[in-house]
Amino acid sequence: MGRKAAAAAFVLVGLAGSVLPAAAQEKVTVGVLRFVSSGGLFLAVEKGYFKNEGLDVELKFFEAAQPIALAVVSGDTEFGVTAFTAGFYNLAGKGALKIIAAQAREKKGYEGNLVLASNAAYEKGLTSLDKLAGKSVGITQVGSSFHYQLGQIATANGFDLKAVELKPLQSLPNMVASIKSGQVDAIIIAPHLAKPLVASGEAKLIGRVSDVTEYQFGGLFTSTKMISDKRATVEKFVRAYQKGAEDYAKAFLTKDASGNIVYTADSDAAAALVAKHVYPSEEPAQAAAKVKASAFFVDEKARLDVADILTQVQWLKAEGLVDASVDAKSILDLSFIEGHTNVN
Known part of the structure; x- marks a missing residue:
């Protein structure tokens, strides 16, 4: 092989190598609502955190929380990010679903429902x-x-x-x-x-x-089968999701000494990215301003308030909305994130 041919072959090999990561991306689908409270997920998508983990994430939007749980159980989506419902807890109680990370919380001093x-x-x-x-x-x-x-x-x-x-x-x-x-x-x-x-x-x-x-009203969840069959994929997803949660917290939840939320240029940039998913048809600047004004509290590491989830299940059981046989602790898989709060 001549020098020119060898050089051309080297370039082709190099180019092929550069596109391999994209070609190797694993496709996963996430069920979600167009809510600011899912901003950490949207930031992780927009900033390429999932792609850096080798995941090609598709967002599937719903109009209510319960259908997302059903979509995860059926395999229509691999993950769900939304509020917890009695129907969700009943499905999880049968062994179909596991909560693996937090979404948003109602917390005094921050925006909420x-x-x-x-x-x-x-x-x-x-x-x-x-x-x-x-x-x-x-x-x-x-x-x-x-x-x-x-x-x-x-x-x-x-x-x-x-x-x-x-x-x-x-x-x-x-x-x-x-x-x-x-x-x-x-x-x-x-x-x-x-x-x-x-x-x-x-x-x-x-x-x-x-x-x-104050309560943990939403979370990231997946099917028990997904954890069993594709644990490495779940680990990659959670790592990227946590990065998005951290960016969300820095952008929208930082407070000064007086307890007032402080916005920066990074806040504006993050709001614009989230707005693309929450207000896709609105003027970008106005949509970004709405995002900042509607940001729920999200733990920067996506850690769950475990005791509160147990309290929710107990109340829903008392109302006859969750089956008495559901073991609230069994619906949690706390192994993907360290430091969940109120675990004992």
Whole structure:
């Protein structure tokens, strides 16, 4: 082989080597809602953390949390990132699912779900959380995270949850439409959806869930089969996911000595990346501003509040929404992340 031919062959080999990592990417799908609370996942995708681990991640968007759990069980998606529901806990209790990392928490001093009243209900006196008894509240589904949150609000305000008329509406868009039309008296919903309704005068803010309770409302989960058959893939996914959570916390949750959140140029850049997934059809600058104004608390290492998950399951059992046989500890796999809180 002549020198020129040898050199050309060397270049071709080098080029082939440079594309091998892309060719070797393992495809995985994640079920998720278009929520700011999943911002860590979106940042990990946008910043290439998954690709650096050899994973080609496809995001599949849903309109409610429960279908995501079903998608993971069926194998339609390998992972899910969303709020916990009674249906999720029942599936996990049968051995189908495992919680492996945290999503977001309700935490005092940070943004969280908001309770809105319809304009008509507000005019009739529904101006605070203690007045929800006797009113109708729209939720996605019975046993949803919104259902659980309403239960905590009822307990904190001294009224029986049975005094509230729950209206399962199946999806977030239906919840938004119902409060605008006055079909329901109130809803509990994420801030990125609630704030535009309040700003436009289509609903009234009457309370914040984080002022009532702090709890681990969402997480990253996968199937037991995935952990058994592809543990290395799960480990790669979690490593990338943690990097995204850390970036999210730095961008949106850093506080100064006075307790005020401090935003930087990095915050703006991160907000723009998250906004691509939460507000894909909106003007980028406005969408980024909405992201910053609606950022939930997310643990920087995606660590779970284990005791709170056990408390959720106990409450849902008492309400007859989770089967009594479900062992809450068995639905957790804490081996992928160190330092989960309130483990004992």
